[in-house]
Amino acid sequence: MTDGPSYGFDTLQIHAGARPDPATGARQTPIYQTTAYVFRDAEHAAALFNLQEVGYIYSRLTNPTVAVLQERVATLEGGVGAVCCSSGHAAQIMALFPLMSPGKNVVVSTRLYGGTVTQFSQTIKKFGWSATFVDFDDSAAVKAAINDDTRAVFCESIANPGGYITDLDAISTISDAAGIPLIVDNTSATPYLCRPIEHGATLVVHSLTKYMTGNGTVTGGCVVDSGKFDWSASDKFPALSQPEPAYHGLKFHETFGPLAFTFNSIAIGLRDLGMTLNPQAAHYTLMGIETLSLRMDRHVQNAVKIAGWLETHPAVETVTYAGLESSPYHDRVARICPKGAGGLFTIALKGGYESCIKFVESLEIFSHVANLGDTRSLVIHSASTTHRQLTEAQQVAAGAAPNVVRISIGIEDAKDLIADLDQALTKANA
Numbered sequence: 465m466t467d468g469p470s471y472g473f474d475t476l477q478i479h480a481g482a483r484p485d486p487a488t489g490a491r492q493t494p495i496y497q498t499t500a501y502v503f504r505d506a507e508h509a510a511a512l513f514n515l516q517e518v519g520y521i522y523s524r525l526t527n528p529t530v531a532v533l534q535e536r537v538a539t540l541e542g543g544v545g546a547v548c549c550s551s552g553h554a555a556q557i558m559a560l561f562p563l564m565s566p567g568k569n570v571v572v573s574t575r576l577y578g579g580t581v582t583q584f585s586q587t588i589k590k591f592g593w594s595a596t597f598v599d600f601d602d603s604a605a606v607k608a609a610i611n612d613d614t615r616a617v618f619c620e621s622i623a624n625p626g627g628y629i630t631d632l633d634a635i636s637t638i639s640d641a642a643g644i645p646l647i648v649d650n651t652s653a654t655p656y657l658c659r660p661i662e663h664g665a666t667l668v669v670h671s672l673t674k675y676m677t678g679n680g681t682v683t684g685g686c687v688v689d690s691g692k693f694d695w696s697a698s699d700k701f702p703a704l705s706q707p708e709p710a711y712h713g714l715k716f717h718e719t720f721g722p723l724a725f726t727f728n729s730i731a732i733g734l735r736d737l738g739m740t741l742n743p744q745a746a747h748y749t750l751m752g753i754e755t756l757s758l759r760m761d762r763h764v765q766n767a768v769k770i771a772g773w774l775e776t777h778p779a780v781e782t783v784t785y786a787g788l789e790s791s792p793y794h795d796r797v798a799r800i801c802p803k804g805a806g807g808l809f810t811i812a813l814k815g816g817y818e819s820c821i822k823f824v825e826s827l828e829i830f831s832h833v834a835n836l837g838d839t840r841s842l843v844i845h846s847a848s849t850t851h852r853q854l855t856e857a858q859q860v861a862a863g864a865a866p867n868v869v870r871i872s873i874g875i876e877d878a879k880d881l882i883a884d885l886d887q888a889l890t891k892a893n894a
């Protein structure tokens with residue numbers, strides 16, 4: 465396919481980045497299951513190692529199947545380049561790595577995927593980095609949290625466990641004024657529902673594990689570069705603006721312009737951190753992305769129907785879904801994620817902890833698992849699983865109170881899902 469900026473999302477999700485295999489004409493992108501690539505000659509090898517020529521050396525850095533996926537996700541997000549990696553959590557480290565150094569901090573939203581809260585509040589300390597957690601609805605607090613050592617601002621578009629949408633325009637206005645890149649985790653929305661770069665994001669990170677692959681077969685991640693940030697405007701980002709000793713003093717921003725972050729992430733990040741996505745996983749994700757818009761439309765339709773039904777159910781205390789008119793975040797849907805508020809939300813049961821246990825154990829179509837964004841409908845009772853080590857006060861603060869169940873609505877028949885929820889709620893209340 466030739467580059468056509470006018471192609472629509474449904475066309476790009478199938479074709480972007482792919483072309484018939486030059487060696488065989490294979491129509492589908494082959495799985496290049498190879499570790500290394502033969503150099504034409506010693507001069508070719510030298511040019512590749514000096515980053516003077518783009519090509520394939522070794523699959524820790526680049527692989528043709530993974531490259532198609534990188535171009536596809538970058539195109540769907542409206543970015544200039546992307547780097548895939550082994551998981552969503554790897555993507556978060558890969559996004560921060562070129563920006564941070566010991567003593568530097570990242571200002572992050574309090575509304576984040578539970579695993580990300582742990583990664584940011586505990587694990588990154590071992591690199592000498594720190595995270596400052598702030599309520600991203602409080603613009604003054606976000607602004608106040610940014611100091612001379614801040615190197616990034618981080619939030620989710622539609623925040624896991626659902627029901628909350630970040631005002632990306634308001635946050636990017638603050639990060640722009642401070643000269644700091646904004647990183648948006650777009651996992652729960654996908655580029656079909658939300659395009660963070662259009663709202664001022666510098667980098668977009670994904671867990672490809674969820675809706676992008678879509679059927680619970682792969683662990684993968686991706687960092688998309690908007691190409692819009694001026695890494696040389698201050699002395700805050702020396703990894704991108706200053707000479708790199710491992711490449712004979714090459715300056716990434718000067719040499720690669722808008723692709724500086726992407727090239728740095730491959731040449732330094734994947735080279736030395738080694739969080740590489742394997743070509744088989746890239747293949748499954750490419751298959752998934754071909755139907756992304758169709759699936760997301762159905763996830764949203766089902767979620768709207770089911771959240772609306774649950775809201776009127778006598779056993780249910782609250783439903784937090786931004787797609788409901790009752791949600792305080794409903795106003796942000798049209799501006800931030802115009803095609804819908806996603807397929808993820810939480811419910812609180814009047815019956816409390818025991819009632820939730822009975823509920824998740826009684827479901828027949830829904831599975832009780834630590835995953836989301838699958839074609840199949842999934843639930844998790846966080847208080848007895850992912851958040852069980854926390855005190856009750858911490859559980860409440862994390863949106864995982866003892867009576868809360870997170871629901872990831874699949875693409876099955878809505879009437880069957882409603883019938884399943886209904887019978888399980890009846891048993892939970894008995």
Ligand SMILES: *Cc1c(COP(=O)(O)O)cnc(C)c1O
Nearest residue numbers: 551552553577624651671673684
């Ligand atoms: C699952 C998830 C992650 C982590 O992704 P993994 O692929 O499990 O490492 C990060 N952010 C969000 C919003 C997620 O849902």
